[in-house]
Amino acid sequence: MELFPIDDGGQLYISGDIDDWDFIAPHKIDVVIDLDGGLDACIPTQTNHCLYIYFPFEDDDQSLPNVVKLRAIADMAASLIREGHRVLTHCNMGFNRSGLVAGLILKSLGFSGDAAVTRIRERRPGALYNDRFADFVIAGAGQAG
Numbered sequence: 001m002e003l004f005p006i007d008d009g010g011q012l013y014i015s016g017d018i019d020d021w022d023f024i025a026p027h028k029i030d031v032v033i034d035l036d037g038g039l040d041a042c043i044p045t046q047t048n049h050c051l052y053i054y055f056p057f058e059d060d061d062q063s064l065p066n067v068v069k070l071r072a073i074a075d076m077a078a079s080l081i082r083e084g085h086r087v088l089t090h091c092n093m094g095f096n097r098s099g100l101v102a103g104l105i106l107k108s109l110g111f112s113g114d115a116a117v118t119r120i121r122e123r124r125p126g127a128l129y130n131d132r133f134a135d136f137v138i139a140g141a142g143q144a145g
Contacts, residue, residue, distance in 0.1 A: 016094035035097040078108030099127040103137035113138035
């Protein structure tokens with residue numbers, strides 16, 4: 001498993017599946033957005049420690065997941081980042097689903113769509129190869145799934 005820092009402040013990361021919290025802990029991540037099927041067994045369960053958001057959806061170039069939920073998750077994550085929290089968005093391989101949500105988080109933080117996609121592709125080589133997801137981050141249009 002590898003973490004890819006997306007922002008310059010070390011507050012937004014993407015990755016593939018996580019299976020060992022000891023690898024995550026040194027980065028002081030306290031918000032995890034899990035976009036892959038199956039709950040992560042390694043998430044800490046002590047109270048008031050980690051916010052875990054589970055919103056699995058398919059990496060499908062024909063459709064988008066529920067756009068209202070996507071935007072709400074991105075806005076919430078951006079708000080938490082502004083307050084100093086560290087956010088990890090992850091899916092199976094750390095390319096498309098995690099890139100989509102990270103791109104929407106960057107947009108909520110003030111990036112243009114083009115800048116968000118460029119940043120994610122620079123920081124995570126191969127990310128957002130799903131054109132529908134990349135186009136959604138750039139244009140912000142599309143049908144709710």
